[in-house]
Amino acid sequence: MKRYILSILAIIALVMSTSFLSVTAKETKKDDKNNQESKVNLADNSKSAILLERDTGKILFKKNANEQLPPASMTKIMTMLLVMEALEDGKISLDEKVRVSEYAASMGGSQIFLEPGEEMTVNDLLKGVAVASGNDASVALAERIAGSEEAFVQMMNQKVKELGLENTNFVNPTGLPAKNHYSTAYDMAVMAKELLKHKQITNYTSIYEDYLRKGTEDEFWLVNTNKLVKFYDGVDGLKTGYTNEAKYCLTATAEKEGMRTIAVVMGAETTKQRNSDVTKMLDYAYSQFATKQLFEKAQPVTKLNLMKADKDDVDIVTGDSVSVVFSKGDKLDGIETKVSVNQNIELPLKAFDVVGKLEVIKNGEILSETKLVIKEDVNTASLFQLFKRSMDQMVR
Template sequence: MKKYITFFTLMFVIAITVPFSVFAEENNNALKLAEEAKSAILLEQDTGEILFNKNDQEQLPPASMTKIMTLLLIMEALEEGKLNKEEMIRVSDRAASMGGSQIFLEAGEEMSVNDLLKGVAIASGNDASVALAERISGSEESFVEEMNKKVKELNLENTKFQNTTGLPAEDHYSTAYDMAIIANELLKYETITEYTSVYEDYLRKGQDNEFWLVNTNKLVRFYPDVDGLKTGYTNEAKYCLTATAKRNDMRVIAVVMGAETPKERNAIVSGLLDYAFNQFETNKLFDKDEKITEVQLLKSKKRSIDIVSNQSVSTLHKKGETEKDITTEIVLEEEWDLPVKKGEEVGKLYVKDGEKILSEVPLTVEEDVEKASYLTLLKRTMQEMAKIR
């Protein structure tokens, strides 16, 4: 009888051990190549938590991953109404003269913002990048100033841009960490993946100079759920890639810099994505633009102001772990300097595990907040006085 008990006990131990051993081995293999990378990082979007990093602060040439910042400023201009997708842009001599990857724009040609955006996001067109930069800022040089200004706004200490394209230039550098942060900021404009996820498309469809766009990021086609973001290559930078994928409400960003071959680059990123989706999951607390709270403002035209988060809010944990005791704390500005523009930060949402702050998320106003007129203020003041009596 004891022999049977021992046999079944052994079989049970094998049954529960083998899957975990295989699972652990798969995760080790997924990270093996990443450990050998020159520079790499894996970031979860909502929490900003770093799941893996290797030399992520090393300053390296980012090549065409530079265009992630270019795309960020383009999306900002669209959001702010400084640009619209249907607008036709006349291509300058300078934009048409850009070398490297291009969509072969001709000087004097007119192309819509929407098609130029496709040219940048899908085909990494240097000419399209410069054409859009010149339209937004007047010149590429002025646009680059805005790029570096944005770097400072994001508190990035190891990035400096000299052009919009990533073509080789002295004193043009970034890091895996900084590229992940810029990518995270770009992905807040959720429509960007409508461009970066496209594997192939056409420009000038049906015309003699029709151009076939093919995404430089092959993982868009060959890795499930990858919907961006940007490749890069120069002789100095080697093969680079910032990729993003979303599965079950969890979006992650993987960056690799300095790989020797495109195959190695894609394998490292694929391994990082495998690791993220095999090991971790998120619990969503709030959707992007969901109302978090409201505030009553005596001096605003509209008395009740909705406060929202400009990004989705989640917690992150390893699969199989019990959920943490999560709480949230809202801290709003005490004094408001009206008017306040839509999207302007007016406070923070803190996600906590006990006293430990897991993440802090900017809170913004859902719409423009205008000053109340003198008559409205007088009326409200009298109402408040009547309540006191």
């Protein structure tokens, strides 16, 4: 196979000049581990907190962000992530009806009052998780996807490892109190960042009120446990949490002025304090920072040309949107972006397989890395295609 590496250096002239810092999720994690907490005074009412910009993962504020604490129903961020992945992979569909087991219907705490043997669509069960924090709906979906709650929990913890998170362990998909069930503000923010790659999730988490079984005698009124969805402009998710041990927790996300942020607080004493801390964090983000988008998600950046491939000039696209973050009032200089394609690509390739990376660079420092993926399936060329291609080259 022909070996090559394709590098494109593009100087992007941005109107403002000097100083900003943008980091990858990996670099963010490293930064968060140092002992110095953010100097700005936020999240006074919470045991731990973090505020970050979604595209870059840049931490804007942190407080005890790696302290292991019970996440309560914020656990359902991982549950929803696995549901969204199952939908994307075609393992389940939104209109599929799920039969509720006796075990799922027995869940206490927050629930949508499912009955054993009842059938409800994946769409409505997901709505029950996202809006009403239904423990019964969470277990019903878990059992449908993995076969059992235990198998689903294994999937949850496997995903934790895939995301490189070191301070999270799940025992159930609900967040109900359990020994050895813990996470951190930082880890929850990374899970939220991953969940938000599935943009349709906010179609559910942004609902303030709705109904299940509408028009029947068992009609159930859903009211979002995240009141900021209604009372803070731009908030469209994600998940609240409360137990006696965890106290009041919230992972919130908002999008304003082209910038999406994620704010997590854990261990507040009241809902008012929880919401106040998140509100102040979001106010701080949008008053002090801004973003500049360099590439949209799935934007073509180069072409894949392999002699043995069955297709010519297949688009290589960004696996996620690419942005830079800067403080308002500061000025942005020129930014370099470097596109690198793997030297040893083996066929066949499936759509969205990773084939390289895009680096954002300033003054020789790599500020962020984004995966580059292939836009469509690429298979090995047939003997006829190889022969024709060789003849075409000879003619030239």
